[in-house]
Amino acid sequence: MPISLLHRCRRITPSLSSSFRQLRSDATLEAIAKAAAEKTPIIALYNYPSFSGAFSALFTHLFHSHLHLPCLVLPFSSVVPFRVEDLCFEGLKTCYFLDFIGPKGFAVQLSRRTACEVICFDHRKSTFSKIPSAEDCSAKLTFHVDVGRSSSRAVYEYFSGQLECMKSLDGNGLASSLLNSDDQCRIELLLNYLEDGDLRQWRLPDIRAFSIGISEWRSKLNCITNPHMYEQLLEMSAKELIMMGNSKLLTRKDAAKEFMEKVFKLRLGRGLYGECLGVRADSNPDLSDEVGKELSFRSAAAGLRPIGAVVFMQRRNLKVCLRSTDGSVDTSEIAKAYGGGGSPCSSSFIIRMDEYNTWRSVNLSS
Numbered sequence: 403m404p405i406s407l408l409h410r411c412r413r414i415t416p417s418l419s420s421s422f423r424q425l426r427s428d429a430t431l432e433a434i435a436k437a438a439a440e441k442t443p444i445i446a447l448y449n450y451p452s453f454s455g456a457f458s459a460l461f462t463h464l465f466h467s468h469l470h471l472p473c474l475v476l477p478f479s480s481v482v483p484f485r486v487e488d489l490c491f492e493g494l495k496t497c498y499f500l501d502f503i504g505p506k507g508f509a510v511q512l513s514r515r516t517a518c519e520v521i522c523f524d525h526r527k528s529t530f531s532k533i534p535s536a537e538d539c540s541a542k543l544t545f546h547v548d549v550g551r552s553s554s555r556a557v558y559e560y561f562s563g564q565l566e567c568m569k570s571l572d573g574n575g576l577a578s579s580l581l582n583s584d585d586q587c588r589i590e591l592l593l594n595y596l597e598d599g600d601l602r603q604w605r606l607p608d609i610r611a612f613s614i615g616i617s618e619w620r621s622k623l624n625c626i627t628n629p630h631m632y633e634q635l636l637e638m639s640a641k642e643l644i645m646m647g648n649s650k651l652l653t654r655k656d657a658a659k660e661f662m663e664k665v666f667k668l669r670l671g672r673g674l675y676g677e678c679l680g681v682r683a684d685s686n687p688d689l690s691d692e693v694g695k696e697l698s699f700r701s702a703a704a705g706l707r708p709i710g711a712v713v714f715m716q717r718r719n720l721k722v723c724l725r726s727t728d729g730s731v732d733t734s735e736i737a738k739a740y741g742g743g744g745s746p747c748s749s750s751f752i753i754r755m756d757e758y759n760t761w762r763s764v765n766l767s768s
Contacts, residue, residue, distance in 0.1 A: 427626070429626055429627075430476060430626050431488070433474060433476070433626065434474070434476075434488055434489065434491075437472075437474040437491070438491035438492070438493075440472065441491075441492060441493025441494075442472045442473070442474050442493065442494070443471070443472065443493055443494065443495040443496065444466060444471060444472065444473040444474070444494075444495065444496045444497070444498075445473070445474045445475075445476065445489060445494060445496075445497045445498070446459060446462040446463075446473060446474070446475045446476070446497070446498040446500060447476055447477075447478040447484070447497070447498065447499055447500065447504075448462075448475065448476070448477060448478060448500040448501060449478060449479075449500060449501035449502040449553075450477035450478055450479045450623060450624060451477075451479075451620050451621075451623045451624070452501050452502075452623075453554070453596055453616060453619075453620070453623070454501045454525075454552050454553045454554040454596055454600050455477075455500050455501035455502070455553070455554075455623075456623040456625075456631065456635060457554040457557075457558075457593070457596065457635060458500035458501050458523065458553055458554050458557035458558075459475050459477075459500055459625065459631075459632075460631075460632050460635045460636065461554075461557050461558045461561050461562075461580060462475060462498055462500065462557065462561065463475055463632055464561070464580050464581070464632075465561035465564065465565060465580060468565060468576060468577045468580070469568075469576075475625055476625070476626070477623070477624050477625060477626065478499075478502065478504070480502075480505060483504075483505055483508075486508060486511045486512050486515060489512060489516070490512075490515050490516050491516075494516050494518045495518050495519065496518055496519045496520075496521065497512060497516075497518055497519070497520050497521070498520075498521050498522075498523070499520065499521070499522040499523065499524075500523055500553065500557055501523060501524060501525075501553035501554070501557075502522075502524055503522040503524050503529055503532060503533065503545060503547075504522070506532065507534075509522060509534075509539075509543055510534050510538055510539045510543065513539060513540050513542050513543045514539075514540065517542070518542070519542045519543075519544070520542065520543045520544070521544045521546070522543075522544065522545045522546065522547075523546045523547075523553045523556050523557050523560070524545070524546075524547050524553055525547070525548060525549055525550075525551060525552050525553045525556065525600060525601065526547075526549070527549050529545075529547050530547065533545050533547070546560070549601070550601075551597065552593070552596055552597035552600040552601060553600070554593055554596055554597070554600075555593050555596075555597050558580065558593060561580055562579065562580045565577065565579065565580055566579075585636055588638075588639055588640070589636070589638075591640045591641075592638055592639070592640045592643075594606065594640075595609060595612045595640050595643075599612075599613055608644045608647070608648065610647070610651070611643075611644045611645075611646075611647030611648045611650075611651055612640060612643050612644050612647055613647065614646075614647035614650050614651060615642075615643035615644060615645070615646035615647030615648075615650070616638075616643045616647075618646070619634070619638075622634060651692075654689055654692050655692055655696075657686065657689055657692075658689050658692035658693045658696055659696070661681045661683060661689070661693050662681075662696065662697075662700070664681055664682065665679050665680070665681055665697070665700070666679070666680055666681070666762065667679065667680070667706070668680035668711045668713075668761050668762065669760075669761045669762075670707070670709070670711070670736055670761065671736060671739060671740075671761075672760050672761060675707070675735070675736045675739075676706070676707040677706045677707060678697070678698075678701045678706050678707045678708075678709035678710065678711055679697045679700055679701040679704065679706060679709075679710060679711070680697065680710070680711035680712070680713055681693060681697065681711075681712060681713070682713050682714065683712045683713065683714045684714045684715050687712070687714040687721070687723075689712075690712040690714070690723040690725075691723075691725060691748070693710065693712050694710035694711070694712045694723055694724065694725025694748075695710060695725050695727055696710065697709075697710025697711065697712070697725070698710040698725055698726050698727040698728070699727060702727075702728065707731065708726055708727060708728035708731055709724055709725070709726045709731060709733055710724070710725045710726070711723070711724055712725070713758070716752065719752050719753065719754055719755065720752065720753055720754070720755060720758050721750060721751070721752055722737075722740075722742075722750060722751055722752075722753060722758075723748075723749075723750045724736060724737060724744075724748070724749050724750065725747065725748055726746070726747050726748075727747070729746075729747070731746065731747075732746040733745075733746060733747065733748065733749040734746055734749040736749070736751075737749035737750060737751040738751075740752070740753055
């Protein structure tokens with residue numbers, strides 16, 4: 403059963419790089435100043451650069467467009483965060499936090515200083531410990547936190563429900579749903595894939611290909627620098643993204659095979675953790691996952707531990723990435739012994755060159 407929480411302070415209610423520098427740019431602050439001058443009643447801040455945040459922003463934009471309500475949507479990053487005083491202006495009635503709840507005390511201060519309603523959506527388990535106590539906030543501060551649903555799905559269902567409710571009460575001229583019939587099935591399938599990744603379930607077919615395909619769009623998730631973001635998100639197709647991802651995976655696998663010509667044995671922890679196959683990948687460390695998994699297969703076939711070690715320079719030391727295709731092997735045990743970490747099948751750590759030289763064994767032919 404998924405763990406969920408809908409927390410309202412004092413009461414419980416039913417669920418209803420250069421790019422970073424641009425998040426608090428002159429253009430962004432001018433947009434806020436314009437909203438203040440026009441007494442825009444609604445602001446939505448979305449987690450950047452998160453796809454769940456961006457799609458939540460899309461659904462918020464669509465809902466308020468259907469109602470012809472002015473709503474300022476802004477990307478929010480903890481790297482260059484907005485200040486509470488940036489958003490304190492007369493006329494602000496509602497502020498949404500999409501796919502995050504903000505820095506410690508941010509939502510509480512904003513609610514107190516503006517007397518506006520603050521509604522937050524998140525799906526991360528770590529968020530529970532950050533939610534303030536009822537004594538620290540007003541009744542206008544609401545947290546929708548559900549670790550069983552991605553934030554993008556929660557926001558989609560929230561605004562879909564709000565629109566449906568308004569339509570049933572007195573909906574003359576209102577759209578029947580948040581998305582039109584041409585977009586709905588396609589976007590809902592895409593939300594399934596986003597949720598599978600957000601919740602780290604990795605159950606859907608071709609989820610890895612989808613993740614690789616959609617990653618190309620991450621640089622376009624700033625609605626201030628990319629005014630076409632909403633149209634682009636609405637046009638996305640999970641099937642097309644999977645095709646793009648599979649094409650890239652095939653290219654990466656072909657490139658990874660080139661490293662198999664320079665394979666060597668590696669005595670893990672000077673032999674304490676056995677031996678496996680390894681390669682140096684200084685020319686293309688981004689292929690460490692593909693190379694490591696192929697090495698894992700070859701290492702097992704050679705009678706060694708089913709682990710692949712991909713080694714490359716990182717500053718003045720070496721980074722060792724371990725991969726395994728055998729569920730009974732825990733590579734993180736080795737990584738943690740050398741100050742690193744990761745999961746059983748994928749981990750990494752940093753070692754000095756002199757230590758690495760004691761691990762290195764003989765070269766092997768391909």
